[in-house]
Amino acid sequence: MINVDKKYDVIVVGGGHNGLVCATYLAKAGRKVLVLEANAALGGASATSEFSDQFSVSSCAHWLFQLNPEVASDMGLKGHGLELAARDLNTIALAEDGNHLTIGVNTLEGAGVTDEDRKAFAAFNKQMLKFSKLLSGAFNRRAPKLVEGNLTDRITLAKLGLGMKMLGKTDMSDLMRLALINIYDVMEENFENDLLKAAISLDSLLGSHMGPRSPNTVYGYLYRRMGDIYGFNGPAVVRGGMGAVGEALGNAAKTAGVDIEVSAAVSKINVDVDRATGVTLADGRVVDADMVVSNADPKTTFNKLVGLTNIETGVARRVKTIRMKGDAAKLHIALDGLPDFTGLTKDQMGQRLLIAPTMDSIELAFNACKYGEYSKAPAMDISIPTIHDPSLAPDGKHVMSVIVQFAPYELEGGWESHKDNFKNLIIERIADYAPNLKDKIIASELLTPADLEDRFHIHGGHWHHGEISLDQILTMRPFPGASQYGTSVDGLFLCSAGTHPGGGVMGLAGHNAAKEIIKRGKSA
Ligand SMILES: Cc1cc2nc3c(=O)[nH]c(=O)nc-3n(C[C@H](O)[C@H](O)[C@H](O)COP(=O)(O)OP(=O)(O)OC[C@H]3O[C@@H](n4cnc5c(N)ncnc54)[C@H](O)[C@@H]3O)c2cc1C
Numbered sequence: 001m002i003n004v005d006k007k008y009d010v011i012v013v014g015g016g017h018n019g020l021v022c023a024t025y026l027a028k029a030g031r032k033v034l035v036l037e038a039n040a041a042l043g044g045a046s047a048t049s050e051f052s053d054q055f056s057v058s059s060c061a062h063w064l065f066q067l068n069p070e071v072a073s074d075m076g077l078k079g080h081g082l083e084l085a086a087r088d089l090n091t092i093a094l095a096e097d098g099n100h101l102t103i104g105v106n107t108l109e110g111a112g113v114t115d116e117d118r119k120a121f122a123a124f125n126k127q128m129l130k131f132s133k134l135l136s137g138a139f140n141r142r143a144p145k146l147v148e149g150n151l152t153d154r155i156t157l158a159k160l161g162l163g164m165k166m167l168g169k170t171d172m173s174d175l176m177r178l179a180l181i182n183i184y185d186v187m188e189e190n191f192e193n194d195l196l197k198a199a200i201s202l203d204s205l206l207g208s209h210m211g212p213r214s215p216n217t218v219y220g221y222l223y224r225r226m227g228d229i230y231g232f233n234g235p236a237v238v239r240g241g242m243g244a245v246g247e248a249l250g251n252a253a254k255t256a257g258v259d260i261e262v263s264a265a266v267s268k269i270n271v272d273v274d275r276a277t278g279v280t281l282a283d284g285r286v287v288d289a290d291m292v293v294s295n296a297d298p299k300t301t302f303n304k305l306v307g308l309t310n311i312e313t314g315v316a317r318r319v320k321t322i323r324m325k326g327d328a329a330k331l332h333i334a335l336d337g338l339p340d341f342t343g344l345t346k347d348q349m350g351q352r353l354l355i356a357p358t359m360d361s362i363e364l365a366f367n368a369c370k371y372g373e374y375s376k377a378p379a380m381d382i383s384i385p386t387i388h389d390p391s392l393a394p395d396g397k398h399v400m401s402v403i404v405q406f407a408p409y410e411l412e413g414g415w416e417s418h419k420d421n422f423k424n425l426i427i428e429r430i431a432d433y434a435p436n437l438k439d440k441i442i443a444s445e446l447l448t449p450a451d452l453e454d455r456f457h458i459h460g461g462h463w464h465h466g467e468i469s470l471d472q473i474l475t476m477r478p479f480p481g482a483s484q485y486g487t488s489v490d491g492l493f494l495c496s497a498g499t500h501p502g503g504g505v506m507g508l509a510g511h512n513a514a515k516e517i518i519k520r521g522k523s524a
Contacts, residue, residue, distance in 0.1 A: 014295025016044020020249035021510030027256035038265035043246015052443035055334035058242040063235035065227040071507035082248035086388035087236035093195040098343025101195040143474040183217035207463025209325040211366030216469035276492040297465035298478035318479035326449035326461035329407040339434040350387035365406040375406035409449035465498030
């Protein structure tokens with residue numbers, strides 16, 4: 001709760017995981033911190049909700065696979081109650097005839113894979129992880145300015161340069177070449193197996209407005225593989241759903257002395273002569289502070305909370321041009337029992353399941369989004385968390401959580417009249433792989449990107465609060481001039497997935513923003 005007798009040093013707008021991480025580091029550094037969260041629960045898009053009587057699900061993000069280990073340890077997440085119900089899961093690329101492909105960290109099984117495929121996969125993995133490791137050196141620190149950078153920036157750049165050199169001639173030129181082409185071509189260069197090519201392609205673009213032939217998809221894949229560098233050998237299922245991450249972080253923040261108020265929407269970041277002075281809540285209360293840190297995405301922060309009249313025209317233009325079209329929806333299904341997926345055991349149903357038969361099918365699905373239509377054959381990433389964590393549903397019942405890629409935020413004609421059709425289409429599509437699915441359904445809920453925007457206050461419902469692409473990373477994230485967490489408004493900082501290094505439940509945007517604020521001192 002807000003302590004009216006306290007003069008806060010910092011107000012963090014938003015109790016998403018990055019906001020909570022940032023708040024905790026700041027409090028540990030001696031700042032008096034208040035977190036104001038619009039929703040009733042903490043965690044932002046790392047959330048659990050009951051979507052049907054006694055059936056709960058991770059209502060946005062559903063896998064933990066990128067959480068930075070330094071952040072997890074600094075926050076003491078285990079001690080604050082975070083438990084994994086399963087980890088290091090395989091990915092199974094589903095085939096309608098049951099001849100599925102199982103992809104482990106370094107293993108391939110099924111779907112007619114040959115020794116050649118396995119060798120090519122091992123070599124590809126080795127190279128990708130080398131590149132992701134190189135990038136990771138720039139992830140846990142602020143993005144270096146290229147021109148007027150100070151010593152810290154020069155050290156980061158020197159490390160990156162040295163890392164590039166250490167790759168050796170072949171890998172260095174490969175990295176530069178691959179970063180500029182697309183995952184489709186890279187897959188064609190490396191593999192024969194359609195399911196494998198499609199699964200890797202899907203990982204390169206999940207949550208983005210891209211198809212396998214889009215530039216930047218190779219970067220998207222390296223970004224996804226950052227989880228491997230952070231010690232994940234595949235996705236993990238959080239006990240109690242992803243909302244448990246928000247709860248544990250909330251406990252960490254409170255233990256560090258942070259005051260938190262939920263159901264406390266901020267309607268305005270108050271600015272006086274180019275300096276942030278605090279916030280006004282939707283209920284009219286005004287809270288002053290020396291500094292405001294926004295965990296809301298950059299477009300929401302500037303367009304809605306600061307107001308375009310309070311920023312320079314150039315900055316307003318940069319905010320406008322941030323690319324962040326969400327193409328991912330969520331489907332939640334309450335099940336009377338486990339459906340029978342052709343060719344899968346119960347243990348296999350507990351792994352990460354993908355529906356993405358070929359790269360061309362993904363590209364065609366993306367084509368629909370380009371023209372404001374939903375795909376009639378969307379790609380999917382499916383989790384049945386109750387196989388590992390029965391607490392989410394009544395005894396013997398299950399929930400299915402599906403990330404559905406290729407449902408545009410701005411659907412031609414609006415979502416209201418199309419939502420049921422789209423939901424039925426997705427269910428029919430899953431039933432191609434699990435023929436008795438429809439007999440098991442008790443209830444279902446579809447969250448379109450527009451619903452995700454409403455529920456989690458993320459502009460466009462975008463996974464990363466802004467596309468992860470070469471023109472929007474490092475010093476270009478979220479836009480030049482706001483790339484080191486500070487903004488053109490003194491005392492206003494950003495800490496969301498929209499800042500460097502980007503989204504996913506990773507914690508580094510919150511970590512880096514806090515370190516930067518601490519470094520700049522109380523007068524920043
Ligand atoms: C469909 C989908 C599936 C995803 N799946 C995964 C996955 O499986 N694994 C994974 O790692 N990542 C996944 N992601 C991405 C991940 O969820 C996000 O990148 C991450 O949660 C962003 O964290 P954040 O703290 O930066 O922002 P958020 O989680 O968006 O938190 C921002 C917080 O600010 C609050 N807020 C905003 N405006 C205000 C205001 N005016 N007043 C008060 N509070 C405010 C919001 O309510 C929210 O709580 C997925 C994303 C989507 C859209």
